[in-house]
Amino acid sequence: MKQTILFDLDDTLVHCNKYFYRVIDRFANLMAEWFRDHGLTAQAVRDKQTEIDIAGVHVLGFKSEHFPQSFIETYRYFSTLYGHTSSAAEEDTLWKLGLSVYELETEPYPFMEETLDRLASAGHELHLYTGGEPLIQRRKIERFSLERYFGSRIYIRRHKNVEALENIVRAGGFDRARTWMIGNSIRTDIVPALTAGIHAIHMKAETEWLYNIVGIDVQPKGAFLSLHRLSEIPPAIENHIRQTEEEVV
Template sequence: MRTAISTIGFDADDTLWHNERVFKLTQDRFADLLGDFTDREHLQERLLSAEKRNIHHYGFGVKGFTLSMVETAIEVTKGHVPATVIGEILDAGRDMLSHPVETLPHAQETLEALRGTFRLVLVTKGDLFDQERKLAQSGLDRYFDAVEIVSDKRVDTYERIFRSHGDGPEHAAMVGNSLKSDILPALEAGSHGIHVPHELTWALEQADEPESGPRFHRIADLSELSALLGRLK
């Protein structure tokens, strides 16, 4: 099968395996720990503000999230958070870093079908060690020609990656669940953007869907990807 697309980039978290629901479970645990000091809605607002504020310092991933929980606990308790609660928060962060990886439906069979026809590149952001761990545990690492773990996903990120591992962004497609990180910057770089919505999306990854165009596509799940690529000849 020959198409104008020679390289396909795949997001990892919540595109190939579950991720956000692990954060959601930890947030529920965090709310239980701070239940005597504030209500869940206010705590969630303060935590989200801390995460947004701290991304530029700690980056994306579990470690930054854990530090933001600690900071939020200090804030909402006005500095009176018990040391035992801080210990529980740190334990919760460590639990996230060892949580079993569960691949999403159709991930493996889709990569198997595309391998050999396209260059497959994993493009993921977050903590280096944690992303490497999840990729290894997923069993999907053998399908990729290249792996890029980046601090953020911007237009120049996709331009660089698709030139390094392909024939340029205009001959590439990026597949992912985040409109903000996976789709919009890839489209701006000149690639196809293939949105695969996930039931849980972090608030800081939400964005408006772009206007219809020849390079923006939406599929219900990864089982529809091969057929879509066949239509993009």
């Protein structure tokens, strides 16, 4: 039974969050140094940046300039709070620091190629559905030659939500009973998949971005699994197919 399988990219197939955390740590430590006379802690900076970052994503989606802008807005917040005279030079430093995250080389999750090879060899149709800006996401796709698995079946959306996934499913004429969404984000991968009535596999991350953590109030119509490693995906899907065939018999 051929399946249609949509994969998320960031923090499902390739690492992403850990690079943002590294840059945020540098930002928080720099801010704590600049505001040391006011007793500002790095954790307080992280908390405010997270608050501003998430609020912006709700409005702008996954726009690259938003991340460095969250550094600037955090800086301005504490400058106003403590009466610190802000400077264009300091803001420029923070802007460049925020943008630097997009220049870091990403690395794949363990068993990425083996997992995609196994699913493709089994005859399943693989799709890539990712949030972000085309230039940045295409750079990752090309780095790992992911076109060999997904071909033209690649969807990049700034806003990754229920409506976006539903549009992809409808436009592709997918059989929902044989369609899967695989990703790490409860908000942008799992809830939209369950809402669309397709199967969902949640890939649990060791440390998850707060934006991705939401409650699930949708009743699954198909399979809903939680896994830890990519290598667990093929046998999980094969087991589901086997159970489905047995029920038909």
